């Protein structure tokens with residue numbers, strides 16, 4: 001019998017080894033598929049370890065085509081980061097099975113998840129239960145609009161910490177602190193530090209990270225995996241600053 005390690009086990013191992021992980025977020029609505037080969041050459045020269053694909057919306061229904069094309073050009077693990085139950089394709093390696101724990105909208109706590117089951121029940125995607133916590137990043141974000149929920153204020157550190165721990169106690173395997181795509185303010189390092197120091201499971205941080213200094217601040221504070229989307233969309237040179 002061949003025992004293959006799961007992507008989740010690899011994340012746990014990286015955490016144990018204090019090896020920091022970085023995901024590029026590809027928004028299927030925004031990427032020009034003809035640019036994927038060239039873009040991934042640069043990705044492979046950088047410290048990026050994971051590829052997340054998803055958007056708060058997928059208006060052009062591009063997810064499957066985009067994931068297929070990405071898979072032709074990389075061996076990095078490709079995880080779906082779904083804005084809805086419609087964003088599922090077998091061509092990826094896994095899916096962050098998100099539940100929006102910061103909100104009180106049942107559609108994003110359990111309804112989207114139930115609606116996704118018919119596609120996932122016979123799937124070979126690795127399903128990773130993820131507690132997703134939206135934090136105020138200083139602008140109204142797409143997630144906020146789509147989910148019709150309010151982010152938690154960065155002042156309310158206890159609420160953020162307790163939400164993350166309630167996620168862990170409920171059996172989530174990852175916690176994602178999200179300031180929102182294109183956030184003005186990333187999640188404060190003090191908050192990352194507070195949550196990371198109490199959480200046993202790996203911590204993902206994303207939203208509004210646009211510089212190497214911010215990336216290193218998130219890592220030093222205890223983020224195990226950082227997600228960057230907008231900064232690469234707006235400025236590919238930033239990718240070159242993150243060379244191995």
Ligand SMILES: CC(C)=CCC/C(C)=C/CC/C(C)=C/CC/C(C)=C/COP(=O)(O)OP(=O)(O)O
Pocket residue numbers: 027054055056057081082083084085086096097098099100107108109112113116132141142143146147181182229
């Ligand atoms: C488990 C399944 C199948 C679905 C879960 C659905 C849930 C709970 C989603 C959480 C709320 C949500 C809408 C998350 C979206 C996450 C995401 C892909 C954000 C990226 O947003 P962008 O599309 O980059 O935003 P912009 O369009 O503003 O750049």
Ligand SMILES: O=P(O)(O)OC[C@@H](O)CO
Pocket residue numbers: 025178179180181182183205206207208209227228229230231
């Ligand atoms: O696009 P940015 O601001 O990098 O955010 C990444 C991700 O956390 C958004 O869901």
Ligand SMILES: [Mg+2]
Pocket residue numbers: 027181182229230
């Ligand atoms: Mg975006």
